[in-house]
Amino acid sequence: MGVLMQAFYWDCPREEAQEYTWWKFLATKLGGLEQAGFTALWLPPAGKAANIGGMSMGYDVYDYYDLGKYPQKALRKVNGVDEVKTWFGSEEELRALIRAAHGCSLKVYADLVLNHNNGADQQEFNPILQNYRWTKFTPQSNRFTRDWTCFNPSPYTENDPAAFGGMPDLCHINPRVSTGILNHAKWMIEEIGFDGFRYDFVKGFGAWIVRAIHDRQYTRGGQPVSLFGVGECWAGDDFIDSWLDSVNNWAVHRVGAFDFPLRYRLKDLCDTYGFSLRTLADGGVLIKDRPHEAVSFVDNHDFSGNDCVVNDKMLAYAYILTHEGYPCVFWKDYFNYGLARPGEPDGIERLVKVHESHAGGGTAIRYVDDLLYVMERTGIASQPGLLFVLNNSGGSLGRRVQSGFGNTTLKPLAWGGKGAIPQPAATTTDSDGWCQVEAPPRGYVVYGV
Template identity: 75%
Template sequence: MVPDSDTTSGLIKAKEGGMGVLLQAFYWDCPREDKVECAWWEFVESRIKELGKAGFTALWLPPASKGANIGGMSMGYDVYDYFDLGKYDQKGSVKTWFGSENELRSLIKAAHGQKMKVYADLILNHNNGADAEEFNPITGRNWWTKFTPKSNRFTRDWTCFNPSPYQELGTVTFGDMPDLCHINPRVSTGILNHAKWLIEEVGFDGFRYDFVKGFGAWIVRAIHDRHYERRGKTVDIFGIGECWAGDEFIDSWLDGVNKWSDHRVGAFDFPLRYRLKELCDTYGFSLKRLADGGVLMKDRPFEAVTFVDNHDFRGCGSGMDEIVNDKILAYAYILTHEGYPCVYWKDWFNYGLAQTGKPGGIERLVKIHESHAGGATNILYMNDLLYLMERTGAGSQPGLVFGLNNAGGTLRQWVQTGFCEKTLHPLAWYGTGVTEPQAITTGPGGWCELEVPSRGYVVYGE
């Protein structure tokens, strides 16, 4: 059985196996909502030991560079000075909304002490908050494109933004913020130097790339093809692209980034996320759809970063709403299936879905992901209301059996698993009026009867 949260017997520790579990360590306006303005880095660091104990293997932090702060402190998606992480008195403050550079470095060091990687959120498409207007002879207009940050690093003028003397095709603007021209050597060099500085000097281990639809995939590939060292040791960096699109567009972007590269980059599985929202929030959703392709987890599992919600889903309508009902069902799915799962800070802390030490929360599922969820996925049985699958196991991870029920009552089904003459214990469960499921013993051919609680799930394993 899965132990209580303060023990590790019966489970392989998260750091010893598995693909890992990522935590998005922020949400929109988090410094204000949690009443820790200019102290978010310290706030996260105060929870590092808890997160390490829970089994998280990496953190994704919000943009660390100083933003334009137009109209007040910003979330950093309006980058002004790439090399100011809360060190220079500009744009209304020394600190960013998240804190100082020293506090950020302290957080990264603490995370590394818990064997967690730390990923920076990189904004490479656009900038904001220029210090002066300039005349662009191509457009014949003045525009705010003169950047003279106090770090005195990666200064920019009108030639650094589209349209510029360096013709760049296929770029997309983000609002009215000037759009960086990456093929200008001054820009590409500035970006590459910034990435190198973040890895080798600040201590980050990789990047989440914002709005990758807005610029050429080659700049991401260039970042990952470089060699990085920290304290005399090679650093193999990780990368995730925010390619908010359908599966075909994401496929094309991944091909553009990873073709001819030994350093593969992943992408967030937006098609799967929308499917999981339907599972949770749409009455009558057919569980057969969970077996369909058209999602990265199915088509490109080694490049899929699966998630349930993030900072951009915040009740804005037009497909931007959070998942509302039984969100734990979506987490049960991504934490038992293939892909690199990402848990959202707000779900873990603010919405109380961690449920530490209990069988029906994210914490238990994170532990199961690291201890059991290895190997191929075999669907054992499926209809509109019931979905049963197994992970076959790999290495130190023995595999598992997972059942999901979308009906209003308990469902039972005989299936043939790959676990022959084994006793499988309930590792996690959730559902309406559910009590602890009984252990099951499989027959010589792996046959057993699985019982799944109403509008819930169960995970079995050795």
């Protein structure tokens, strides 16, 4: 399925000294990402935010159609000029980034916020609540305007699952809202050039609106667009299963979900003393139960401090970049925390290359106990498969296992662990596929042809 790069983190324009220039900054990274083997980018919300109290990451949507084209309603000044850009740049800079990404064979996915809005232009009286609320939106683009009937509670009774942060909560069954959302998605794909969406906070609205977006047919430049979608369904495995079923039982283009249950399991692997590797062979995670709809990840913009994976994070990346699912790499891990390690055997870059060249086919657990885990990807088409060995002990561990590789020499393709790790030896299988595999302390080795 490729490898996805989450091309932002919280407050990244300020942290990287790239305020109003993030799109241009990303464009300088495209060649390296393509060379490393990445196949897609996930961008932050592109629409003009409310920006109340300062510039924001865009999850407080004000104008869906203003991607940095119209003066900010508050008329802030940037270098003495009325502010037009979003915190990330202008619409034309975004379009240029997408064109350049496509030129590097990278898909581009937009973060779509469909649950809530913020920064209304004026208050209105809501006769259901018998009070005034900030729900009158007359954005500078003059497209997808909204009034009190567009937000819950409204004359359109909706069984809305959840609101978010006290922001006005969109009423999706109001035809004005659903039409506005569908037309905006079409515009983002066909006019702006996006290839799909990450749906923010999908627990907050009915799955049918996502299904409606994916039921539609799209074209760009006279050619059909195969739409990608992934939901942020921050929940347990059963809830995510139910959400995926509610979308995909009827969708033309199937939607995936972030594998939050796996992410918490991987945090325990990295940060919890005595974690049993047997847990990695259990179900209850998307990559086991429905791998074709699983987007696996280690950390993202919503985790901070000790909620992040703190220790030995490469163990988690080695896992998601060898197993099934669609792995997503976090920008901050790759660039800011130095885990890319270009040209080295123990970095994310090497694992991305191995994922693209070898990690195909189904998954077979060849051995597992509390301290050692051996998995085989069985291979498909041009991807010959691999053996992945994970060691959770304080010393080197090995095991003789049977694989699907008969009479084959398997070389170490990527490896890492605690301390200075010498290059592991190659291993040769017999006619029945048996071979000896080893991994360094708190480390991993990926073997392949």
